[in-house]
Amino acid sequence: MQATTVLVEGESDRLAVEMLALRRGHDLTAERVSVVPMGGATSIVRYLQIYGPAGANHRLLGLCDEGESRGVARALGRAGLGSGPLDDLGFQVCRADLEDELIRCLGVDAVLNVIDAQGELASFRLLQRQPSQRGKPAAAQLRRFFGGRSGNKIRYAPLLVAALPPGQAPEPLTRLVEAFARES
Known part of the structure; x- marks a missing residue:
């Protein structure tokens, strides 16, 4: 069985992918799947050299943001x-x-419930009152909340995945985890 390396932009992506894989019954170790955070999509060339055809020749899968997709495609x-x-x-x-x-898949209310369960709803409400955030859609404010404080993306990614109803997940995550089972 060929090893599979899943290249993701950062640690929060790794945690989310691993959490969804676990929820979907995957044993990543047994399936020889490693999820590797690259520290940003611009590092992909280095990781392709390590894990790609010129390196370990692993089967490669990945997840990236739309804004990084052209650079990822060129590197591949x-x-x-x-x-x-x-x-x-x-x-x-x-x-x-x-x-x-994750916000679109769960919906704003479910995401607020996750934040509330962590005791940080007051912090989010404070962010909403900031002049730069007033009038913005709640989903944009939530993205700012997750990205604005060091460690929030890492903290909340697995919590948001855990909050997903059974069988429901964002399409990119679903397709990625389903790909583990193919050709592995």
Whole structure:
């Protein structure tokens, strides 16, 4: 069985992918799947050298934000992994970012319940009152809440995935985790 490496932009993405895989019954160790945070999509060239055809020759899958997708596609082509739509190459794209996908999938009220369960609803309400946040949609304010404080994305990614109703997840995450079972 060939090893599979899943390249993700950051630690919050890793935690979310691993949490959804666990919820879907995957044993990543037994399936020889490793989820590797790259510290940003711009580091993909280095990781393709390590895990791609010129390196360990692992089966590669990945997750990136839409804003990074062109650079990821170029890097995959240069590494000899083909060209074409990223999902055909095993890389899934989040519209804005993973948090945006999770907020849309769960809905604002469910995300607020997760924040409340962590005792941070007052902190979120304070952010909403800031002049730069007034009048913005709640989903945009939530993205700012997750991205604005160091460690919030890492803290909340697995909590948001855990809050998903059974069988429900953002499409990019679903397609990525379903790909673990193919050709592994």
